[in-house]
Amino acid sequence: MGIHVLDAMSREGFEEVIGLHDRESGLKAFIAIHDTKVGPAFGGIRRWSYISERAALMDVLRLSRAMTRKCVMAGVPGGGGKAVIIDEPGLDLERSYRFMGQRVEGMGGRFYTGPDVGTDGAALDWLSEETQFVTRTGADGPGDLAEATAAGAFAGIRAGLEFLDGEAAWDSRRIVVQGLGGVGERLAKRLVEAGATVFATDIDVERGRRAAEAAGAEFVEPSTEVTIACDVFAPCALGGFLHDVTIERLNARLIAGAANNILAKIHHADMLAERGVLLLPDFVTNAGALIRGALWHLEGHQVPLEDVEARVVASTSEVLQLAASEARPPARVARDLADERIAARRSS
Numbered sequence: 001m002g003i004h005v006l007d008a009m010s011r012e013g014f015e016e017v018i019g020l021h022d023r024e025s026g027l028k029a030f031i032a033i034h035d036t037k038v039g040p041a042f043g044g045i046r047r048w049s050y051i052s053e054r055a056a057l058m059d060v061l062r063l064s065r066a067m068t069r070k071c072v073m074a075g076v077p078g079g080g081g082k083a084v085i086i087d088e089p090g091l092d093l094e095r096s097y098r099f100m101g102q103r104v105e106g107m108g109g110r111f112y113t114g115p116d117v118g119t120d121g122a123a124l125d126w127l128s129e130e131t132q133f134v135t136r137t138g139a140d141g142p143g144d145l146a147e148a149t150a151a152g153a154f155a156g157i158r159a160g161l162e163f164l165d166g167e168a169a170w171d172s173r174r175i176v177v178q179g180l181g182g183v184g185e186r187l188a189k190r191l192v193e194a195g196a197t198v199f200a201t202d203i204d205v206e207r208g209r210r211a212a213e214a215a216g217a218e219f220v221e222p223s224t225e226v227t228i229a230c231d232v233f234a235p236c237a238l239g240g241f242l243h244d245v246t247i248e249r250l251n252a253r254l255i256a257g258a259a260n261n262i263l264a265k266i267h268h269a270d271m272l273a274e275r276g277v278l279l280l281p282d283f284v285t286n287a288g289a290l291i292r293g294a295l296w297h298l299e300g301h302q303v304p305l306e307d308v309e310a311r312v313v314a315s316t317s318e319v320l321q322l323a324a325s326e327a328r329p330p331a332r333v334a335r336d337l338a339d340e341r342i343a344a345r346r347s348s
Ligand code: NAI
Pocket: 115, 116, 117, 118, 145, 146, 147, 149, 178, 179, 180, 181, 182, 183, 184, 201, 202, 203, 204, 222, 223, 236, 237, 238, 239, 258, 259, 260, 286, 287, 289, 290
């Protein structure tokens, strides 16, 4: 099935979609800019072995749109952007990231980029040698972004538990963390330190085992995590995980984490609500890196983790209260609220 890019752009209000090809490295990539109405577009670079060009394009569109929602809900004066690199065997990573950096620099500050799945510290260092519009690692950058995301997700989980039970009561909680990459390992560690019993997994079993051990969590084999009876399921791998099959198998009361676009389709939010599962909207609980990265670029200071947590708690609580008063799933409420705010600022 083809995709009508311009139709999709006008339907969803995108500003720009750029296809990139580097003759020397063979790099193929997309950059999507969803919204720059009140400030630059913010969004990381995802490198993934997409099954098709169409899948990569759909991903960059969905992810950049979610970034605009994330900005309005976090109170960040900017909008959504994203880049995806189609990973292929033999791709020259250094050359590819340098090429991306040059292109981002050429956009003159319309798009600020940073890490996402597949884009690690080495990639950020190559990028930052080519462009000023990227979050730097080290002392002259905004600080650890994955740590900020983990702090926000942790604060969101705490707000969700307090909403359900009036208290976090960490000592009595069983929590599953799916994905032990940059964010998942840090989140698992925080949860363990708070007193929870944490089960964690990663499809990269060797790395996952090491990360689980470092965090003090119990490693479980990939795909067994779905059925573990738990208080909280924290998705920190890839999006699209909540669909007909996984929702049937999940045995959790609260779902909250870092993975973007966790619902395969929005109606899966209704399915979860019907089953009595509270799903917190991903673009609210995973805003930590955006808050830290964007405010560093815009205001020139490092945002402390406590401030990240406070902002995520404020927006999570706002959504939860509204959802309760309207008797609607928080994921739908957050989406509508964000879209109303985007429409209001576009028409102002
Ligand atoms: P990462 O690439 O460091 O880690 C992702 C991990 O998930 C990898 O170790 C991978 O092997 C694992 N994984 C993939 N599919 C899996 C599956 N089906 N089951 C178990 N493990 C699986 O990525 P990072 O930075 O930790 O991000 C995690 C998620 O959070 C992503 O969806 C990302 O878009 C989202 N996110 C990350 C932010 C950040 O600050 N890094 C900010 C906001 C969202």
